[in-house]
Amino acid sequence: MKNLIILGGGTAGTMMANHLNHHLKNPDWLITIIDEKEEHHYQPGYLFLPFDIYTPEDIIKTIDEFIPKGVNLIRQKIDSIDANRNMVMLQNGAVMPYDVLIVATGAKIAPEETEGMQGSEWQKSVFDFYSFEGSLALRNKLRDWEGGKLVVHITEMPIKCPVAPLEFAFLADSFFKHKHMRDKVEITYVTPLSGAFTKPKATEALEHLLEEKHIKIESDFAIERVDNETKEIIDYGGRTIPFDILVTVPTNKGDALMERSGLGDDLNYVPTNKATLQSVAHQNIFVLGDASNIPASKAGSVAHFEAEILTENILNFVHGLPLKEEFDGHANCFIETGNGKALLIDFNYTHEPVEGTFPFPGLGPLRLLKESRMNHMGKLAFRWIYWNVLLKGTHIPFVSATMSESGKHYQ
Amino acid sequence: MNASIAGKEFTVNEEGYLTDFNQWNEQIGESIAAGANITLTPRHWEVIKYLQNEHKSQVALSIRRVGKSGVVDIKEFYALFPNAPLKTATKIAGVPKPASCI
Known part of the structure; x- marks a missing residue:
């Protein structure tokens, strides 16, 4: 049996566990996810908590309720990664060998x-x-x-x-x-x-x-x-x-684990290929979400788009196929502007946010870079989508992993 | 757009950064510095050479990185290139404006 280990049970790690669980199955593969924490926080909710718009209950659930059956969840502090020997060392002394490692330890x-x-x-x-x-x-x-x-x-x-x-x-x-x-x-x-x-x-x-x-x-x-x-x-x-x-x-810095393991840059982010999401230093280590140094937004939407592409690349990797250089830095963010309104921006490495309509070109219903109530409803609905769709790795209809240029007003 | 100093033509973008580092020379650097009311001293040049070398090795520049480079600390970097030191210094050095990742 081969081992795939995911470090971090936050947004990115949880999505990868759900994606890969459909593809890498027992008895050929064992997927393990390691995180010392009990709670999964909806981090965008931290913005609303100070204004009494959300309560703590709205934004806290447990990590384990989003980890699929069949994936092995280990609640231990990670001591270090020995990337040359393909092993993760836990603080309780356990040593966990891996064939493929996914780093999703975030930033704080x-x-x-x-x-x-x-x-x-x-x-x-x-x-x-x-x-x-x-x-x-x-x-x-x-x-x-x-x-x-x-x-x-x-x-x-x-x-x-x-x-x-x-x-x-x-x-x-x-x-x-x-x-x-x-x-x-x-x-x-x-x-x-x-x-x-x-x-x-x-x-x-x-x-x-x-x-x-x-x-x-x-x-x-x-x-x-x-x-x-x-x-x-x-x-x-x-x-x-x-x-x-x-x-x-x-x-903001990546996890101190990267410093202990000699895998991070000066802010503890892991140098990562921005198109394939493979780590620069080790072929069998992949990085997604806030933990990487790629020049994309550190945001849940980015981790979501990355997860779809990284799933394909992990499967390519384990089957000995070339990796797809597909990730374009796609980010999609609602911006609360107060008084029940919000803006929406959709952009990638090469295309800055502009005005337009989303997700249907010319129709919307969401408008890009313009304040509207509909965008605010989108932002509030997003909490439900996060818990019920996003973390489960379900594709969000009509929103592709790579950015679409149609419906956007570029000059 | 095109600009020229001492008979040498070069291209800059709308913010005044050279679009091609190969067109840069010390006279161009001095002229851009003069535009920002800076007279370049040997200490300025040390920082400029450092930024150019980092650019050639494709290292992403940030104030933090400059501060930890051992070439100059952040306090002195501000004293040499007041207000927005990284932006001013890169412009003089003829390297692109550092992109702040988002």
Whole structure:
């Protein structure tokens, strides 16, 4: 019997287990998935928790309910990977040999990378919303906050879901309006990029929205440290921005397991072929989701599209066939803009987000790069789709793994 | 679009970055630097050469990487190329604007 091991039972790893379970069967193959955690979190829900739109119950389920029967789930901390000997070492001393390894260990926040971020004000006036604890602490703070300077901040790229901090700023605007205290809150959006987003067309649309919502933007800000005494963030050029509440997206890093195993880059992401999803260093290691260094968004939708292509490539690999260079960096993201509306963007490595209709060219019903209620309904419906369709590895009808250019208005 | 310095023609994109590194020379670098009110010192040139070498080895550039390069720390990088150092320095070096992955 051959062994395929998946590291990580989050969005990407769970989808791969469900896909491959249909193809690699006992007694020829044993699929094992390893994750030390008990809970599976719907991470996009962390955005809504601070505003009391979702409750913790909406976003937490258990890992095992999404792992198919026949797949072996091991709940142990992974100590290291010995890629030269094709073995995974667990912290309890167990050694697990593999024929094929899939790395889906994700990315997480590393606030310790910035001086003062986890200082005396951490979770008092300095918050993150990329962890469950951070998001919950922020909810409790916002419930009875009386106003002041709210600074929404990105430390450095790349981050998971690069649109989430913008969505946070938009939702905050809407939240304080509903509480009839918008005039008491000054919202500033601080980014290391030179504009609201990384792609020109979307930046234009999003900056227009920021202006409309009276959210000030401070760009090209590379943070050096957080001053807990004066409550300011300070950049390397000496620029200071004062805050009463700082909502920051700390540096994101891949799992420290990659550092221990000598498989990661300087941010612990695994160097990966961006078209085949095979690791650069080892032919029998494949990487999907946030764990890789490919220049695509770190987002669930990307992992979903990758999973369809990676499934084919794993089967090609085990049958000794050439890998398909098919992954195009396809990402599809709803952007909450507040007041019950949202934008939708659909893009890949080479095509930036533009206006148009989705998924049916000319028909929609969703509109690209334009605010609509329908897009907001799409975003809310997505939680149901995530738990019931996406994790099970079911193909989403009419949405292909590679991006479609039709229905989009390129110049 | 086309530009020319000291009789040498070269092409830049709409943001002023050279589209072909092979067209770059030190005079072009100095001229772009002057446009950003920077007078290039030997220390600037060390950083520029480092960025060009990284570009030639196809390494994706980031402020973090520059800070850990041992060539210059982030504080000094800001002092040499104020405001948006990576963008300014790459433009002077004639290498593409670093793409921030999303």
